[in-house]
Amino acid sequence: QVQLVESGGxxxxxxxxxxxxxxxxxxxxxxxxxxxxxxxxxKGLEWVSGILSDGSATYYADSVKGRFTIFRDNAKNxxxxxxxxxxPEDTALYYCTKQRGVGVRHVAVLLNExxxxxxxxxxxxxx
Numbered sequence: 001q002v003q004l005v006e007s008g009g010x011x012x013x014x015x016x017x018x019x020x021x022x023x024x025x026x027x028x029x030x031x032x033x034x035x036x037x038x039x040x041x042x043k044g045l046e047w048v049s050g051i052l053s054d055g056s057a058t059y060y061a062d063s064v065k066g067r068f069t070i071f072r073d074n075a076k077n078x079x080x081x082x083x084x085x086x087x088p089e090d091t092a093l094y095y096c097t098k099q100r101g102v103g104v105r106h107v108a109v110l111l112n113e114x115x116x117x118x119x120x121x122x123x124x125x126x127x
Contacts, residue, residue: 002026002116004096009121012086020121022079022096027116030054030074033099033107035114036081038092038123046092049081050099050107059107064090086125093120 008020020036035050049070050059058070069082079096098116099108108114 002098004098004116004118006094006096006118006121009094009123011124011126012083013127014086014088014125016086016125017082017084018086018123019083020081020094020123022118024077024079024096024098027098028102029072029077031102033101033104034072034079035097035099035107036070036079037095037097037111037114038090039095039120040089040092043092045095045111047109047111048094050109051079052105052107053103057107059109061109083123086123088125090123091125092123094123095120 003025005023012018036048038048039045048061051070055072067085072079096118097114100115
């Protein structure tokens with residue numbers, strides 16, 4: 001079955017960096033658009049960034065544009081999110097998620113378009 005396992009979260013200082021990873025299995029990773037979403041304490045789930053199946057295009061929420069970079073290694077079935085210039089408001093549980101539909105050539109920002117989720121990895125930004 002589909003499995004998405006995030007890792008790499010932790011504690012960072014404001015202005016610092018972290019990289020989170022997502023190991024995918026149980027489906028042909030290279031054929032699916034993937035995204036990261038996050039949920040901050042007391043808030044709803046928020047789409048953060050997405051990448052097409054072949055990595056040819058990436059998309060970002062305005063809140064992270066210019067600071068976060070999404071990329072993937074299809075040979076390793078792994079999705080990444082490099083987070084730089086971290087802010088306290090980036091504190092959240094970060095989820096890797098698989099978009100519904102093989103070979104879809106767009107990134108959905110509506111989270112009901114995603115049909116598989118990891119368990120999440122905690123990112124805390126604090127001094």
